[in-house]
Amino acid sequence: MKSSQHEYAQAAFEGIKSLDEDSVAAQQYGQLCHRFPSLVLTNGLRLAVTFFQAKSKNVESPHALYxxxxxxxxxxxxxxxxxxxxxxxxxLHLSRRVLSASVWFKRYAEAILKIEQGTDAPEQEGIL
Structure with missing residues (x-):
């Protein structure tokens, strides 16, 4: 039986590996991996999700993919x-689960996409 952390790690890895690592969208996605948890903590899960949905221009946008x-x-x-x-x-339980899973997205954004927290992605205008 897999732990929830294992499930989160596996899904985050698969999601990030599905991106073209050198694309601008992948770089923007990596920035979102760092920013989403802070949005959840400051504004709540509902507002963070609603904000990302509003920023989603199509199903292939970094916000929608995240x-x-x-x-x-x-x-x-x-x-x-x-x-x-x-x-x-x-x-509250769902919010905690989201924050717990988001740790894995941040880790893989740093390891695979090479996006460090606080660095700007190319053509970042309009991400947040």
């Missing part, structure tokens, strides 16, 4: 909208 990869890591079956329509205790 949300889809996070859903895969968490094993969520429903849409984000449906998942976030829950009671406070469940919402």
């Amino acid at each position: 949300l889809q990869h996070m859903r895969n890591a968490l094993g969520l079956d429903k849409s984000w909208k449906e998942e976030l329509e829950i009671q406070n205790a469940d919402y």
Whole structure:
């Protein structure tokens, strides 16, 4: 039986490896891996997800890909909208799971995409 951390790590690895490492979108995605957890901590999961959805121009945008990869890591079956329509205790639990999974996205963004926290991605305008 795999631990939740193992599931998060595996899904994050697969998501990041599916990107073209040298593309601008991958660099932007790497920056989002660093920024999403802080958005969740400062604004809450609902607002962070809503912000990313608003920034998603299409299903291939870095924001949309990050949300889809996070859903895969968490094993969520429903849409984000449906998942976030829950009671406070469940919402807090989901927020903790998202933050726990986001650690793996940050680690792989640093290891695979070579994106360090605080560095700017090329053509970063409009990421956040």
